[in-house]
Amino acid sequence: MTAPPRLTTHYLHPSPAPGLRFENFRKICVNGFGDGNNAYAHCMAWHQNALFVGTTRANLCLIQERLNIDIGVWPVECPYKLLSEEFETLQARAEIWKYDPAGNVWTRIYRAPLVVGSHGGVMSRDLGYRGMVVYQSASDPEPALYTSNWSRAHGDGPLLLRCRDGATFEVAAQLGRIGGQPVTSLRTLTPFKGQLFIAPTGAAQGRPNASRVPEIYTSRDPGRSDWVLVNEPGFGDPDNLTIFEMTVFADHLYAGALNNQGFQLWRTAAEGRPPYRWEKVLDHGAERGPLNQLIVSMQVFQDALYLGTGIQNGGYDYVHKIGPASAEILRVQDDGSWDLIVGNARQTSQGFKRPLSGLNAGFGNFFNAYIWRMGVHDGWLYAGTMDWSNTVRYAQLERRSPKIRRLYELIGVENIVTQQGGFELWRSSDGENWLPVNRQGFGNPYNYGLRTLVSTPQGFFLGTANPFGPRVAVQHENQWRYEDNPQGGLEIWLGRR
Amino acid sequence: MATPAPLFILGSPRSFTSVICAMLGQHPAHYGVPELNLFIEPDLRRLWLRLTGQRQFMMHGLLRTIAQVYAGEQTLASVDMARRWILRRLSCATGEIYQELVTRVAPLRIVDKSPVYCASPRYLRRMAETFPDARYIHLVRHPRTQGESLLRLNPLLAAMENAYDYSTLPPTLDPQIAWSRTQNHILSFLADIPWERQRVIRGEGFLNDPAPQLRALSAWLGVADHPQAVEAMLHPEQSPYACLGPFGAHLGNDIHFLKEPGFRPGRIAASHLAGSLPWRPDGQGFNAQTLRLAEQLGYA
Numbered sequence: 141m142t143a144p145p146r147l148t149t150h151y152l153h154p155s156p157a158p159g160l161r162f163e164n165f166r167k168i169c170v171n172g173f174g175d176g177n178n179a180y181a182h183c184m185a186w187h188q189n190a191l192f193v194g195t196t197r198a199n200l201c202l203i204q205e206r207l208n209i210d211i212g213v214w215p216v217e218c219p220y221k222l223l224s225e226e227f228e229t230l231q232a233r234a235e236i237w238k239y240d241p242a243g244n245v246w247t248r249i250y251r252a253p254l255v256v257g258s259h260g261g262v263m264s265r266d267l268g269y270r271g272m273v274v275y276q277s278a279s280d281p282e283p284a285l286y287t288s289n290w291s292r293a294h295g296d297g298p299l300l301l302r303c304r305d306g307a308t309f310e311v312a313a314q315l316g317r318i319g320g321q322p323v324t325s326l327r328t329l330t331p332f333k334g335q336l337f338i339a340p341t342g343a344a345q346g347r348p349n350a351s352r353v354p355e356i357y358t359s360r361d362p363g364r365s366d367w368v369l370v371n372e373p374g375f376g377d378p379d380n381l382t383i384f385e386m387t388v389f390a391d392h393l394y395a396g397a398l399n400n401q402g403f404q405l406w407r408t409a410a411e412g413r414p415p416y417r418w419e420k421v422l423d424h425g426a427e428r429g430p431l432n433q434l435i436v437s438m439q440v441f442q443d444a445l446y447l448g449t450g451i452q453n454g455g456y457d458y459v460h461k462i463g464p465a466s467a468e469i470l471r472v473q474d475d476g477s478w479d480l481i482v483g484n485a486r487q488t489s490q491g492f493k494r495p496l497s498g499l500n501a502g503f504g505n506f507f508n509a510y511i512w513r514m515g516v517h518d519g520w521l522y523a524g525t526m527d528w529s530n531t532v533r534y535a536q537l538e539r540r541s542p543k544i545r546r547l548y549e550l551i552g553v554e555n556i557v558t559q560q561g562g563f564e565l566w567r568s569s570d571g572e573n574w575l576p577v578n579r580q581g582f583g584n585p586y587n588y589g590l591r592t593l594v595s596t597p598q599g600f601f602l603g604t605a606n607p608f609g610p611r612v613a614v615q616h617e618n619q620w621r622y623e624d625n626p627q628g629g630l631e632i633w634l635g636r637r
Numbered sequence: 638m639a640t641p642a643p644l645f646i647l648g649s650p651r652s653f654t655s656v657i658c659a660m661l662g663q664h665p666a667h668y669g670v671p672e673l674n675l676f677i678e679p680d681l682r683r684l685w686l687r688l689t690g691q692r693q694f695m696m697h698g699l700l701r702t703i704a705q706v707y708a709g710e711q712t713l714a715s716v717d718m719a720r721r722w723i724l725r726r727l728s729c730a731t732g733e734i735y736q737e738l739v740t741r742v743a744p745l746r747i748v749d750k751s752p753v754y755c756a757s758p759r760y761l762r763r764m765a766e767t768f769p770d771a772r773y774i775h776l777v778r779h780p781r782t783q784g785e786s787l788l789r790l791n792p793l794l795a796a797m798e799n800a801y802d803y804s805t806l807p808p809t810l811d812p813q814i815a816w817s818r819t820q821n822h823i824l825s826f827l828a829d830i831p832w833e834r835q836r837v838i839r840g841e842g843f844l845n846d847p848a849p850q851l852r853a854l855s856a857w858l859g860v861a862d863h864p865q866a867v868e869a870m871l872h873p874e875q876s877p878y879a880c881l882g883p884f885g886a887h888l889g890n891d892i893h894f895l896k897e898p899g900f901r902p903g904r905i906a907a908s909h910l911a912g913s914l915p916w917r918p919d920g921q922g923f924n925a926q927t928l929r930l931a932e933q934l935g936y937a
Contacts, residue, residue: 154741154743155709497721498722499721569709573707573721575714
């Protein structure tokens with residue numbers, strides 16, 4: 141008789157451990173923590189055995205006033221003008237919430253202060269919190285929570301908040317005016333080699349995603365040491381409008397630039413003195429052109445870098461006439477080679493590429509405008525989308541081309557919303573073969589995006605973007621009325637088996 | 638990583654192939670799969686086109702395997718994923734597909750028992766060409782009880798195998814015809830396979846006292862033969878494929894096995910070669926060819 145083998149059947153089993161299914165998730169927050177103005181779970185992090193969520197509020201009211209989009213019926217009621225006392229005190233003040241899994245308790249631990257703006261009036265300093273990361277600076281005794289705000293055109297520019305004790309926040313760094321532009325927000329905060337890298341994302345004047353400051357800065361001690369520019373602006377290409385997303389992969393810092401000819405992907409080892417030496421990895425949106433305008437998400441999984449693409453403003457950049465189009469997932473190797481995972485087949489300089497998943501752009505759904513966030517949990521790669529199908533309800537179809545109008549009439553707008561309204565969440569055990577967790581916003585068509593995914597020892601937390609609260613337009617026999625929306629406001633879900 | 642060539646179980650339908658394949662597949666070093674049926678066509682496109690309509694159930698085993706191996710579950714969503722996996726490989730040879738699965742489950746050895754392979758020497762050749770180092774178990778069942786079982790399950794299955802005695806008018810449906818043909822295919826094929834890579838097993842004897850035979854087969858295959866391994870193999874019902882699959886891929890194996898996949902210890906009574914056959918209205922018994930093959934395979 142031979143000796144028993146050391147390896148167990150379980151160890152050798154070729155199948156992946158089961159991934160999370162929709163039924164493995166439970167909703168742990170509804171209606172924007174009870175306030176439908178909390179629209180986006182815009183940033184999220186696990187720190188000191190608790191979950192922290194930063195919100196952005198009343199997004200659709202901001203968009204209505206700032207971006208001047210005329211789509212027909214405005215989806216939500218916006219009773220107050222921007223900068224009015226009511227708007228600033230009731231709708232604008234961004235929040236940070238803390239979730240204690242042991243007690244299943246949410247606590248609001250921070251609320252944006254009211255300050256006097258340059259216009260002389262009182263306003264909320266922050267409309268939202270867009271970036272959040274755990275980082276230990278040179279002067280932090282232990283890792284601390286850093287979050288970046290979405291500041292105001294009439295404010296002092298973006299800032300970083302720091303929380304060391306899990307309960308109180310202080311301003312760690314005030315960045316002020318950057319690159320000569322009225323920068324308002326930082327989206328990506330990326331620790332690498334002991335430094336914190338940031339990039340200005342949004343600016344005033346209706347440019348939430350294109351600051352026109354395509355620069356990356358670093359500091360070893362935000363608030364105490366200077367921010368140092370580490371790249372030639374735009375990497376020398378004036379068409380690079382913003383550094384929208386960054387991550388660390390294979391001992392390099394990767395940066396994705398928004399570009400109307402198609403995103404560019406750059407990387408640096410961040411060695412020596414800044415500005416660092418940068419190397420271009422991809423351009424022209426991985427040879428799809430403008431329809432891959434930007435890299436919205438990046439995720440390292442199984443020794444490769446996955447990119448989720450998109451077109452700003454919900455899949456249609458009406459200013460630059462780009463889109464509408466659905467998003468792709470690409471896989472980049474350390475040597476610069478890349479695969480099309482989810483997307484449209486095309487000829488490239490590396491040969492003809494077909495989607496390895498067998499799924500066309502948007503996981504086959506035209507309305508999936510971004511791969512908004514990806515995350516890894518228990519050996520699975522998850523990808524969440526932004527799906528704008530719900531907004532078709534409010535569109536003035538008579539302004540569309542006869543062909544499009546006829547298409548909507550044949551399918552039925554309500555059929556579209558009912559059947560596929562809401563974000564999609566997909567998962568893959570190997571990065572190539574994907575299956576859906578849910579394709580209907582986790583049962584809520586107003587959840588139009590999956591904005592944050594955080595893997596923790598307590599499970600997999602998801603935060604949605606749901607700007608359809610607190611009151612939403614509802615049609616009654618061709619008349620639109622604003623009504624309380626019981627499904628409006630961000631949601632947080634916790635998945636575990 | 639070593640990628641062991643598969644272990645193929647060759648036998649007629651209704652010859653205990655499902656349960657014995659599932660048992661061997663439960664060895665910690667093995668991976669038992671449902672009926673993959675890959676070798677009946679040279680490439681996946683032809684297989685995909687052939688196994689449509691009434692034959693689509695013959696794709697269920699492959700769909701379930703892909704779903705399980707790549708997603709860890711057999712659900713509507715993962716079967717849908719498996720279809721995409723297949724569709725983007727339509728231009729591949731079926732041997733390439735099989736090799737991809739072998740690599741995926743390595744270091745475990747695939748145990749496969751698609752009975753359709755034995756219906757044609759071409760399928761068997763394709764198998765051997767793809768895996769020159771494969772091992773084979775020739776699993777046999779007494780032609781009388783095999784015929785009775787086949788007809789009890791569904792006479793149409795015998796008709797589909799062209800199990801007719803054309804010497805009578807009208808032709809007589811007689812499962813021994815298909816039994817003999819299959820055994821001939823297998824024996825001819827194995828004649829070219831080195832003896833150390835093949836074994837003959839009589840199903841009745843195996844199931845009457847499986848433990849010693851499982852140990853012996855483990856030793857032959859070079860895998861552990863300790864009690865835990867034998868115990869694992871006595872539980873075919875623990876295979877992820879030992880149940881009905883999701884809609885659209887619910888089979889992949891004998892439906893009776895899928896409904897009751899457990900090994901039930903008991904005594905399978907010996908049968909006899911002499912005497913008339915219950916399914917023949919003319920009262921005839923086994924023909925000379927069947928008798929010769931049965932005796933060659935150990936049935937007295």
